[in-house]
Amino acid sequence: MKTLLNDRRPLVYCPGCDHANVVQALNRALMQLKLSGNQVVIVTDIGCSGLFDTFYNTHALHGLHGRSLTYATGLKLARPELTVIAVMGDGGMGIGGAHVIASCRRNLDINLLVLNNFNYGMTGGQCSVSTPQQATTSSGFLNQLEQPLDFCKLAETAGASWVGRFLPEEKELAAGISEAVCHHGFSVLEVETVCTGRYARGNPRALREKKEHEHNPLFSGVVSRNERLEYGDEYRRLAAEQPAKEPFTEIAVEQTAAIDARCEIMLLGAAGQRMNTAGEILCFAAMAAGLQVTRKSDYPITVLRGHSVCEVVCSPQPIRYTGIARPDVILALAPEGVERKRSVFESVKSDCLIIKAADVEIPPSQCRIIEIDFQQQCGITFINRGVAALAVLSCVHPVLNANMFRSGLFYRLKSRQLEMALVTAERISSWFKENPP
Numbered sequence: 001m002k003t004l005l006n007d008r009r010p011l012v013y014c015p016g017c018d019h020a021n022v023v024q025a026l027n028r029a030l031m032q033l034k035l036s037g038n039q040v041v042i043v044t045d046i047g048c049s050g051l052f053d054t055f056y057n058t059h060a061l062h063g064l065h066g067r068s069l070t071y072a073t074g075l076k077l078a079r080p081e082l083t084v085i086a087v088m089g090d091g092g093m094g095i096g097g098a099h100v101i102a103s104c105r106r107n108l109d110i111n112l113l114v115l116n117n118f119n120y121g122m123t124g125g126q127c128s129v130s131t132p133q134q135a136t137t138s139s140g141f142l143n144q145l146e147q148p149l150d151f152c153k154l155a156e157t158a159g160a161s162w163v164g165r166f167l168p169e170e171k172e173l174a175a176g177i178s179e180a181v182c183h184h185g186f187s188v189l190e191v192e193t194v195c196t197g198r199y200a201r202g203n204p205r206a207l208r209e210k211k212e213h214e215h216n217p218l219f220s221g222v223v224s225r226n227e228r229l230e231y232g233d234e235y236r237r238l239a240a241e242q243p244a245k246e247p248f249t250e251i252a253v254e255q256t257a258a259i260d261a262r263c264e265i266m267l268l269g270a271a272g273q274r275m276n277t278a279g280e281i282l283c284f285a286a287m288a289a290g291l292q293v294t295r296k297s298d299y300p301i302t303v304l305r306g307h308s309v310c311e312v313v314c315s316p317q318p319i320r321y322t323g324i325a326r327p328d329v330i331l332a333l334a335p336e337g338v339e340r341k342r343s344v345f346e347s348v349k350s351d352c353l354i355i356k357a358a359d360v361e362i363p364p365s366q367c368r369i370i371e372i373d374f375q376q377q378c379g380i381t382f383i384n385r386g387v388a389a390l391a392v393l394s395c396v397h398p399v400l401n402a403n404m405f406r407s408g409l410f411y412r413l414k415s416r417q418l419e420m421a422l423v424t425a426e427r428i429s430s431w432f433k434e435n436p437p
Contacts, residue, residue: 002031003027003031004027004040004058006057014195014197015196018169018194021193026113030083033083037057038058042058043060043072044060045062045065045067045088046092050087050092065091065092065095066093068087068092069088069102069110069112070099072110076109076232077108077232084109085113088112088115090116090128094129100112100154104159104188107185107226107229108185108231109184110186111177111187114188116191116192117194118195118199119137119195119199121198130149135203152190159226161226162188162223163219163223164220165192165218166220184230185227253288255403255404256290257314258398258399261315263328264324265282265399266309268307268330270335271308271336272304279297279312281387281390281405281408281409281411283312283408284408285405285407285408286314288407291315292315295310298310306336307337307339308334326344329393330352330354330367331355331356331393332357332362333385335360338361348367353396354369355392355393356369358374370392370396372388372431377435378427380427387424388428391428393405395437
C-alpha cells in the first residue's frame with residue numbers, strides 16, 4: 001500500500017493551514033513504518049484537528065473535546081497490538097489537561113499528536129491555554145491575564161518518556177512522528193501551526209515568529225529521567241501474578257420464607273454501626289429462603305460520622321421498584337438515622353413494626369414498638385446493634401426467622417466477626433425467651 005490517505009476525503013482545511021502538512025507527514029511516517037490500516041487507530045476529539053480520523057483508511061474513533069486520550073487508553077489496553085495515535089489541538093489540551101497529565105504519568109504506549117495553532121480556530125478565534133500574552137484574539141484582553149502553557153514542558157514534567165516539538169514545514173516531521181510511534185511508552189509530539197483563518201489575521205507576525213521560533217525552541221527525543229517500563233506490559237505482568245479471585249458466592253435455597261408479599265425494611269443507624277453489613281446479612285438471609293431482594297444505602301461523605309441508612313426490599317415476586325416510602329419494618333438504632341428519615345414516620349403504616357434502641361427517640365407513632373436497651377439488657381455494644389436488631393427481627397417477624405438469619409451470617413461474615421455475631425444472636429435469643437414480647 002502506497003498511502004493510508006482516504007482518496008474520497010479531501011483535506012478541507014483553510015488555504016495555507018498547516019494542519020494539511022501534518023496530515024501528509026503522519027501518512028509518510030506510517031508508510032515508513034510499513035503499517036497497514038488495520039494496525040492503526042486514530043483517535044480524535046473536537047476542533048480542526050478532530051478531522052484527522054476522516055482523512056485515513058485506518059480504524060478511527062471520534063469523541064468529546066479534550067477526551068481523546070481516555071478513549072485511546074481504553075483501546076490500547078484492550079488491543080495492545082494496535083498502534084494508537086491520539087490527535088488533539090491546543091483547545092483539547094486545555095479542556096482535557098487532566099487526561100494529558102494522567103497519560104504522561106501512566107506511560108502507556110500511546111502517541112499524542114498535538115496541533116497547536118494558539119487559538120480556538122473552529123469556534124471563532126478565542127484564546128486558548130497556549131495563546132501568547134501579546135497576541136490578538138477574539139477574546140479581547142483575556143489572554144493577557146494568563147501565562148501560556150508550554151505543552152512539551154508540561155509533558156516532560158508530568159512524566160512523558162518521549163517529547164518533541166516540530167514545525168509543520170520541516171522535513172524531519174515525518175521522521176519525528178516515526179520515532180515517536182516506535183518509542184515504547186507515552187510520546188507527546190507537538191506541531192506548532194498557524195491558523196490562517198483566524199489567528200493570522202490579528203497577528204500578522206505569527207508566520208515569522210513561528211519560523212524564528214523565539215518563544216518555543218524545537219527539540220525531540222527520549223526524556224531519560226522519565227524512562228521506565230511501559231504501563232501496559234507492567235500491568236499485564238502484575239495482573240498475572242495476582243492470586244485468583246474468589247468466585248461469586250452461590251446462594252443455595254436452603255430455608256423457607258414465611259412471607260407471601262413484598263416486605264420493606266429500613267435500618268436507621270449511624271456511622272460505625274455496620275448498617276451496610278447488617279443490610280447485606282439480611283439480603284443473604286432472604287436469598288437463602290428463595291426471596292428476591294434489593295438493597296440501597298445512604299450515608300454522607302464523612303463515613304466515620306453521621307447517618308447510615310440501609311433500605312432492603314424482600315419479595316417472593318420480582319422487584320420492579322426499589323424505593324421505600326412506607327416501610328413494613330423500621331430498625332431505629334441511632335438518632336442520626338432517625339433524623340435522616342424522620343418524614344417516613346409521618347406516613348408509616350399502622351401495622352408497621354418498629355424495633356428501637358432504648359436511647360433513641362422517634363416521632364410519636366401508633367405502630368407496634370419493641371424497645372430494647374441493647375447494652376444494659378443484653379450486653380451488646382453500639383457497634384453491634386445492626387446484627388442485634390436483625391436477631392430481634394428474627395424472633396418477632398415472618399420476614400426473617402432464626403434459620404434464615406443464621407444462613408445470612410455464615411454467607412456474609414468470616415472468622416472473628418462471625419463468632420461475635422453468633423454470640424450476639426444467642427444473647428438476643430436468650431433474652432427473648434426470658435422476656436417474650
